[in-house]
Amino acid sequence: TPDVKAAALEQVLLYWRRLRDLAERVTETEVRLLLPDQRSPAQRRYTLEGIVDIVREDESTVMYDVKTYLDAEAARDDVTPHFRQLNVYAHIWQTLREHALDRVAVIATRPTRGLRHALSTADAKRIDAALQSWQPVIDVEVQQGIVDEVMTDFGCVVDAIEDRHFAPPSVDVLRASSRPGGRVAFGTDVCLNCDARFSCSSYRQFVL
Secondary structure (H helix, E strand, O other): OHHHHHHHHHHHHHHHHHHHHHHHHOOEEEEEEEEEEEEOOOOOEEEEEEEEEEEEEOOEEEEEEEEEEEEHHHHHHOOHHHHHHHHHHHHHHHHHOOOOOOEEEEEEEEOOHHHHHHHHHOOHHHHHHHHHHOOOEEEOOOOOOOHHHHHHHHHHHHHHHHOOOOOOOOHHHHHOEOOOOOOOEHHHHOHHHOOOHHHOHHHHHHHO
């Protein structure tokens, strides 16, 4: 739709204005990571796939995961989901590809509230100041031993899908904050990124 296209273009332009130096240093983009032949708790076979960007400089290698639905303030409120996901990606890169990583980070390209407000004013100085204060790159700690736990949880999701267990969260969950101490409701923060939300009874109640 036109509004989604406009939002996507805005993110691209803002990314380039704020992180041009980083973007120009990306040596591999859309790198596909595969962890094949995994087993769910019910012994279903599946393959985990992820897409990342890689920056190599001198002897340093950095992995970035671009999140277009995420703003940096929300990510810093609760980095746990991205910590878990990127630890699996780091495991694939370092174990299966046998390449070391010096840094792992998320790039949250969705504008923050402050940046959106500055953009709405059309004031060049305010926009430049907001862009300088915008910190869309969030470092993620890589820890040993987390991968098995994450893959078990992922396997449970695979089993739920295959068993056709699609019950949505209750409307109370949608009304509550999506993150500990956060201000944004789950139904706004999470459900807006779900293509099935208009077929979801809980989401309809939340909107009404």
